[in-house]
Amino acid sequence: MTLKGIKLRIYPNEFQIQHIEMNFGCVRKVWNLMLSMQKDRYENNPDCKFVSNFDMNILLPLLKKEYPYLKQVESTSLQCVNKDLSEAFKKFFEEHTGYPRFKSRKYSRQSYQSKYVNHNIKQINDSYIKLPKLGEMKFKCGRDIPEVIKSVTIRRSPAGKYYAMLTVEDENQAFDKTQAQVGLDMGVADLIITSDAIKFPTIRFDKLLAKKKLNWERKLARRRSLAVKDRAKTKKIGLIEPRPLEDYKNVQKAKRMVAKYSEKVASQRRDYIHKITTKLVQDYDVITIEDLKSSNMLKNHNLARVIANQSWRMIRTMLEYKCEWYGKKLVVVNPFKTSQYCAECGYDDGKHELNIRQWICPNCNSNNDRDINASKNILKKGLEQALVK
Ligand SMILES: [Zn+2]
Structure with a gap:
């Protein structure tokens, strides 16, 4: 089974951008820490063994204790750093490519990779995709996204645009010719x-869930009309500005539930x-x-x-x-x-x-x-x- 990539343009909101940027920073931090550890070890004792990908992963919880902010980002993205670093070292040893270099925040291109675990990457509908730790995000892509996604790399281009590169299974060879x-x-x-x-x-999936959806649609209508009345009353008294409709939590919840069933x-x-x-x-x-x-x-x-x-x-x-x-x-x-x-x-x-x-x-x-x-x-x-x- 070979793998192939699909590139999506993603449109993170402000909160999501913050989180993505923080994740860039964390993978940079782990890369630089691991690299300097490998370097120091070698300089102190050229005979000591290179710390493997596996052993670097064991060190991660310790780093998280020392730098608690590392806990806030996708944990698989930190493991991916170790994998990349050990591959960079492997290339250096075997193919004599350049020695791995420290990463700077000034690089115009930043990225991090997360693995697929427990449905953390999933297409929601034609314009939204669920991404690890970021939740649902608007995206654009010329084609449909397959069900099986292996990993995602979030990237910021030099122009400041954000992309998600999905790695998916390419089953090109998996289907035999049938002559049919x-x-x-x-x-x-x-x-x-x-x-x-x-x-x-x-199959009318809408009918299967219709009762539940209708229930919430009724609740939404009722709660909304109560909220409208409540606002009118406040306005009449005139002492304070009525709360905006967005502040009525029960209205918002009903709205979310209706949306949830439509999505389902x-x-x-x-x-x-x-x-x-x-x-x-x-x-x-x-x-x-x-x-x-x-x-x-x-x-x-x-x-x-x-x-x-x-x-x-x-x-x-x-x-x-x-x-x-x-x-x-x-x-x-x-x-x-x-x-x-x-x-x-x-x-x-x-x-x-x-x-x-x-x-x-x-x-x-x-x-x-x-x-x-x-x-x-x-x-x-x-x-x-x-x-x-
Ligand atoms: Zn005939």
């Missing part, structure tokens, strides 16, 4: 229907789609999907439909990058008439209304499941298109 091809039809009741007649159901729904849906898309990319070499026009999608305001649209977009994005990673091929075809041709004989049976789930082809008598038939047509189009290219 598939067409996918995307639906509402079933999220995906394949040309091999496999149906991946739509989104993250469950994302995990589910990750599982499906990984399985598809694992099982098939060529995957064909329809190019769904966003203008068509916008017309419908039915909630199930809206959720399906979001899921389809997510499926497409994930398939795009997973196919690229795993060396598979994604073909996107025009959805024109895919639900009216008979996949068996090619007969055009005209438009089938959405409620027609099954139809018998008047030409070849085959009994066509609407969705499976469509996915077979999608696959056919995809294979033709792949040949032309």
Whole structure:
């Protein structure tokens, strides 16, 4: 299994910037302390052994006692310093590169690395990621982030911009070629229907958590209206300025809980789609999907439909990058008439209304499941298109 890096631009808030800068300082401190210890030892007794990465880690708790502020930062980031330092020494001994140098705060480039432990690195939604000790942070990245993250390096560029470099597993070689091809039809009741007649159901994660969320939404409405009344009363008396709404702790808590359940729904849906898309990319070499026009999608305001649209977009994005990673091929075809041709004989049976789930082809008598038939047509189009290219 090889590893690869994904670079994210991150947008820390003021508190997070402070913490990041403090962490830069702490890893510098540990690096310089360990380096000077190694240097002193060698100068005092050139025969004594180099202190290993492991032994330097044992020294860390002692350093934390002496410099208590080291306790405030990501502990794995301090272990990573020891690893880097022992690697720098190894290079020096074996490849005769330069002797490791002390680090200065004046370097325009600063960084520290943290390891993944207990879900401390996790994508929250399209624009937020959870980072060790920093909590949730806004980010931008051109692609989706895989589930398995090994470590993160937080870096400040000379221009003062902040980045997070994620190390993720690159499973490029892990998926064997299967010589199999598939067409996918995307639906509402079933999220995906394949040309091999496999149906991946739509799971309404929002409904599973709806009761709890609704409960908090009601609380939020009630608490907010009480707070508004309370403020109006204070204003009327006129002796003091009414508290701003942000100061009503119970309102803020209800707000947070509503947000928490929305996020939970989104993250469950994302995990589910990750599982499906990984399985598809694992099982098939060529995957064909329809190019769904966003203008068509916008017309419908039915909630199930809206959720399906979001899921389809997510499926497409994930398939795009997973196919690229795993060396598979994604073909996107025009959805024109895919639900009216008979996949068996090619007969055009005209438009089938959405409620027609099954139809018998008047030409070849085959009994066509609407969705499976469509996915077979999608696959056919995809294979033709792949040949032309
Ligand atoms: Zn037919």
